Amino acid sequence: MDPRMMELGLAPGVLSEQQKKELDERGYTILPEVIDTDWLVRLRQAFDRIHDAEGADAGKEVAQVEGVRRLADLVNKGEIFDGVYVHPLLLTVVWHVLQKPFKLHSVNGHDPQLGFGQQTLHADWGGERGPGKYNVVNSMWMLDDMAPDNGATRLVPGSHLNPGALAELVEDRLAPHPDEVYMTAPAGSVGVFNGSAWHSCTQNGSGALRRVLHCAFIAREHKQQTDQRQHLHPETDLRLSPLARYVLDV
Numbered sequence: 607m608d609p610r611m612m613e614l615g616l617a618p619g620v621l622s623e624q625q626k627k628e629l630d631e632r633g634y635t636i637l638p639e640v641i642d643t644d645w646l647v648r649l650r651q652a653f654d655r656i657h658d659a660e661g662a663d664a665g666k667e668v669a670q671v672e673g674v675r676r677l678a679d680l681v682n683k684g685e686i687f688d689g690v691y692v693h694p695l696l697l698t699v700v701w702h703v704l705q706k707p708f709k710l711h712s713v714n715g716h717d718p719q720l721g722f723g724q725q726t727l728h729a730d731w732g733g734e735r736g737p738g739k740y741n742v743v744n745s746m747w748m749l750d751d752m753a754p755d756n757g758a759t760r761l762v763p764g765s766h767l768n769p770g771a772l773a774e775l776v777e778d779r780l781a782p783h784p785d786e787v788y789m790t791a792p793a794g795s796v797g798v799f800n801g802s803a804w805h806s807c808t809q810n811g812s813g814a815l816r817r818v819l820h821c822a823f824i825a826r827e828h829k830q831q832t833d834q835r836q837h838l839h840p841e842t843d844l845r846l847s848p849l850a851r852y853v854l855d856v
């Protein structure tokens with residue numbers, strides 16, 4: 607674990623051998639029962655409240671996508687999100703993958719509506735690829751059950767190890783990939799994947815809610831998706847712990 611995080615009071619979580627193997631060989635793992643019932647209810651309410659309040663502006667700090675209820679900059683949109691980006695087990699997973707100091711990339715929301723959500727396969731890290739050349743880890747905080755018919759994330763296991771360029775290796779990145787799997791799990795779970803792994807959202811065919819928070823981290827030397835210093839609200843600033851400050855790099 608990052609020695610600075612330990613100095614700042616982080617007690618690392620414990621990953622099972624199975625979870626480490628999945629992260630190393632498949633590029634992802636699922637952390638079950640991370641969000642307790644009360645927090646889950648309040649996160650769902652916050653997701654809907656923020657989306658309703660922001661209306662046509664929702665998600666605009668990062669990306670707006672047709673047919674997807676997107677949210678962005680959630681660090682500054684409520685205390686309820688404070689426990690997401692400093693979650694000890696999540697930070698432990700990120701260190702396991704990156705093996706170097708990291709910071710928050712962004713915290714966003716993503717809920718594809720009926721008939722929408724399909725994306726092309728992509729990786730979240732666009733730089734150098736191959737074993738050990740990792741710079742991004744993303745996590746999917748599942749506020750609803752994730753199923754193959756409501757737009758669960760698909761991922762190609764082992765693709766984080768592939769040094770080749772996805773665009774040159776896969777002709778039709780919108781089509782199902784022969785090796786893809788769906789990251790399905792009950793609400794309250796957190797799916798974590800190596801940002802070099804090929805993945806994408808899929809189409810929501812059932813119309814069931816699929817609210818997810820994306821909490822992504824990036825190696826400290828690179829630029830954040832949401833520049834936390836630039837976006838930091840005074841009321842967020844006031845309540846941050848020293849560890850949260852380090853993770854946000856503010």
Ligand SMILES: O=C(O)CCC(=O)C(=O)O
Nearest residue numbers: 716758759806807808818
């Ligand atoms: O929410 C998902 O299933 C994945 C979303 C994603 O990969 C993206 O928005 O780039």
